[in-house]
Amino acid sequence: MSRHVLQAVGLVRRYGGLTAVDHVDLVAPPGMITGLIGPNGAGKSTLFSLLTGVEQPDEGKVVLGSTDITRMRPDIRSRRGLVQTFQVPSLFPTLTVADNLLVGAENRRRDYAGGLLGLSAQGRGRVSHSIERGLERLGLAPKGPVTQIVEEVLDSLGLSDVRDTIAGTLPTGALRLVEFARALCARPDILLLDEPASGLDSEETAKLSQLLRRTAAGGVGIVIVDHDVDLVFSVVDQVYAMVGGRVVASGDPQTVRNDPTVRSVYLAQAPLAAAGQSGEAR
Ligand SMILES: Nc1ncnc2c1ncn2[C@@H]1O[C@H](COP(=O)(O)OP(=O)(O)OP(=O)(O)O)[C@@H](O)[C@H]1O
Ligand SMILES: [Mg+2]
Incomplete structure (x- = not known):
């Protein structure tokens, strides 16, 4: 099954008189890591929320594959392959690691089963275990038992x-890694990562970079917003730079880093000035 591309088309989000996201177009293809950078207040988090479905745009649309998902709730988007991790890991604290991963795996599976039955997106969330198991017995469940996915992910992430x-x-x-593992168990087409390196030390951040590369190499599209600009520039295939709600530059990391507008905005800021001196990307 080929994975889906995520697209933002002409997204606008206003808060009163302020346009937080101003006609943004973005394409996040499968198998690539897309970074989102910008100074404080640029609109990164708002754009992220429009992609995940936490916020609704005033104009424009969000498209996954050929499906317009603009009006779908975050949980429905997640079952369709657009999976996010949270800045504060949102695991079930009283469950084991394996059981947390099972929850991620079950969500996506239900959407498969519901799709086979021709159910609407909302109806898919209500597919019962017995229907799932029935489809499994008939050989119609395409991805093997959920426990197998969980074991694979546990193993591959150590x-x-x-x-x-x-x-x-x-x-x-470790919590961040488990959060990431749970997202992988949902077999995402696109993973949306909000500040995945926050709270990590440099060794953990380096491991995270490797993990992101490995995940993208497996065909998953990744969108990453992080204040660790060194991380973003070192790991991404393409970058969108936002200022004042607008995308002011986009393309490969080297091009965006050398863009005059990006330089003028960031050179005044210590973190990106450092990133600007940090050599070639990857
Ligand atoms: N719920 C809200 N109500 C009103 N204004 C908001 C709201 N959310 C964001 N804004 C405003 O929208 C603009 C963009 O904010 P946003 O949080 O998206 O920026 P950001 O790029 O994520 O910034 P940061 O790097 O500080 O996280 C800011 O001016 C912010 O004050
Ligand atoms: Mg933000």
Whole structure:
């Protein structure tokens, strides 16, 4: 099954007289990492919320594959392959790591089963376990048992040792990894990552970079917003730079880093001035 591209088309979001997102077009293809940068108040988080469905645009649309998802709720988007992780990991703290991952895997699976039955997006969320199991027995469930996906992800992320650990007892770095693992269990087409490096030390951030590259190499599209501009520039395939709600530059990291507008905006700011000196991307 080919994965879907995520597109923002002419997105506008206004708060009173302020236009937080101003006619933004963005394309996040599968297998690529797309970064979103900009100074404080540029509109990054607002655009992110429009993509996830937490906020609704005043104009424009969000399209996943050939489906207009602009009016779909975040949970429905997630079942259709647009999966987000949160700045504060949103795991079930009293469940084990493995059970947290099972929740991620089950959500996506229900959408498959509902799709086979021709149900609407809303109806798909209500597909029962018995219907799922029935489809499995008939050989119509395309992705193998959910437990198998969970074991694969635990193994590939080196989390097998903590599979039975209660999530709430893990330190921040491990929690972020479990949050990421849970998102992967949902078999995303596109992963939206909000500040994935916040709270991580430099070693953990380096591991995260590798993990993002590996995930994208497996065909998943990734959109990343992070204040760690070194991380963004070092890991992405393409960057969108926002200022005042608008995209002022986009393209490969080197092009965006050398863009005169981007330079003039960021050279005054310590973090990006450092990124500007940090050599070639990847
Ligand atoms: N709920 C809201 N109500 C009113 N104004 C808002 C709201 N959310 C964001 N804004 C305004 O929209 C603009 C864009 O904000 P946004 O949070 O998207 O920027 P950002 O690029 O994420 O900034 P930061 O780097 O500080 O996180 C800002 O001027 C902000 O004050
Ligand atoms: Mg923000």
